[in-house]
Amino acid sequence: MSLREKLAAFKANFESGGPPYNAPAFIHDIMHRATDELIASGAADRAKQVGDAAPAFKLDDADGNTVSSDALLAQGPLIVTFYRGVWCPYCNLDLQALQEALLSFRDLGANLVAISPQSPPNSRRSMRENNVTFPILSDPRNEIAAAFGLRFTVPDYLQDLYKNRFNTDLATINGDASWTLPMPARFLIGQDGVIAYAEVNPDYTNRPNPEELLPALETIGRHSATATQAR
Secondary structure, X not given: OOHHHHHHHHHHXXXXXXXXXXXXXXXXXXXXXXXXHHHHOOHHHHOOOOOOEOOOOEEEOOOOOXXXXXXXXXXXXXXXXXXXXXXXXXXXXHHHHHHHHHHHHHHOOOEEEEEEOOOHHHHHHHHHHHOOOOOEEEOHHHHHHHHOOOEEEOOHHHHHHHHHHOOOOHHHHHOOOOOEEEOOEEEEEOOOOEEEEEEEOOOOOOOOOXXXXXXXXXXXXXXXXXXXXXX
């Protein structure tokens, strides 16, 4: 089953009121309202796109080691995925699918990192529970997400739902009282620092299959090989 299919199946079960969430209809209305408002804001259209220069970053991984995008790009192309946190089941399915595709990415010379506003202990939990071996980096206050054009503030009514219905307090999980999140996004950055693939979706229940970026990654590889031969 593809990632898109798994996400659709989870959403159908969740919105049917099935276990383990057993969520009543009014909850879905609130969540749909927040997603619809984010879509209507046009925020995704203002995010970084193919052909844009990718913002550089230095962020700590789950063990407190600093990871530099410049250092990773010196090794090859870089895939960067932004996700909300370990508390989000859609994000966890996304991480699992990326892990399954990791060997294909590495065979084409690419590194992969995930970026989330959550604290390093929660990133360690993400890695453990999803059997992830690629780095998960902590982005305090979503500053790198903002540089990519992804940061938004969770509306008050959705904050209330998360805290009081799902026991999900982002101020505690992220160590930041701003209640901001990144729109889920996936970027492929070439060694020249230019974005070769970009997918940003304000609807967090929709994510592309990881394999959808392979054509762009293969194109980068061919261009790199040609440039090397020309030297």
